[in-house]
Amino acid sequence: MNVPSVMIKDVPKAERPRERLLKFGASHLSNQELLAILLGSGTKNESVMALANRVLMHFEGVQLLKNSTIEELTAIKGIGDAKGVVILAALELGQRMNQFKPGEKYVIRSPEDGADFVMEEMRHLNQEHFVVLFLDTKNQVIHRKTIFIGSLNASIVHPREVFREAVKRSAASIICAHNHPSGDPTPSREDIHVTKRLAESGKLVGIELLDHIVIGDRKFISLKEKGYL
CATH class of the missing domain: 3.40.140.10 (Cytidine Deaminase, domain 2)
Structure with missing residues (x-):
């Protein structure tokens, strides 16, 4: 027997990812919650939180998700091109921010x-x-x-x-x-x-x-x- 997925509208407002981010800041959210915000919505039969969890389980966490391709993402039921490109754009932006160096030249002493x-x-x-x-x-x-x-x-x-x-x-x-x-x-x-x-x-x-x-x-x-x- 399949247990129906809890839809985001049925979750108390204070416990929804967006509201929690606004109240506590992004650093207090789980990987699942952050991904759910990027996805924006789930499917007809699955909440965005359940979809986010399934994506993370597919990639065994954020480490392998980091190197995902649009083909790998859209192969997951519930992830189309629109959701896939948002994830890839967020991953790329994160990598560029990690690689960003200040305007002052970097000195190598060791x-x-x-x-x-x-x-x-x-x-x-x-x-x-x-x-x-x-x-x-x-x-x-x-x-x-x-x-x-x-x-x-x-x-x-x-x-x-x-x-x-x-x-x-x-x-x-x-x-x-x-x-x-x-x-x-x-x-x-x-x-x-x-x-x-x-x-x-x-x-x-x-x-x-x-x-x-x-x-x-x-x-x-x-x-x-x-x-x-």
Whole structure:
């Protein structure tokens, strides 16, 4: 026997997500309540809260929802294009806000500073991204560029591409970073080989490779600290 879903209109006004947000602030709402506000409405036979809960259960929480696609969302009964694009827009806006850096240039004084600069953006990526930070003489980040996406390989991550951009940006030095989708930042033999090749090329053109940081899930390894630079 199916138990009918409690519709939002049947929930006391003070307990509805929008009213609770207005009264207590967004930080006091559960993931289900926040998602329900984005969805706006449920279906004929299901409340918006029940629909929100079903979406979260489908993705096993917000972590996998973060990387969802419109096709995955609209495959869920009750989620059409309109609701799907609202969810994706909210996820993208959240990611951009996390990545936003203040107008004042970011100064990198340590491997931790370099890792912090890219961690939130890179730790959830499903593919390896090779990123270069270009610094001025004060170790301030003047530019950031993704050079390559895919498995790290010395024949693909070519020093020419890295240092061409460094010269173009008048960089005094660079810091490289790439992620391990597994979450384990332990450097591979190829990681070490690429690092040494870039360091040697940097010496030739007079632009120092300060570090190569391998990003895991909330952890990192500095190849400089490990003695490979």
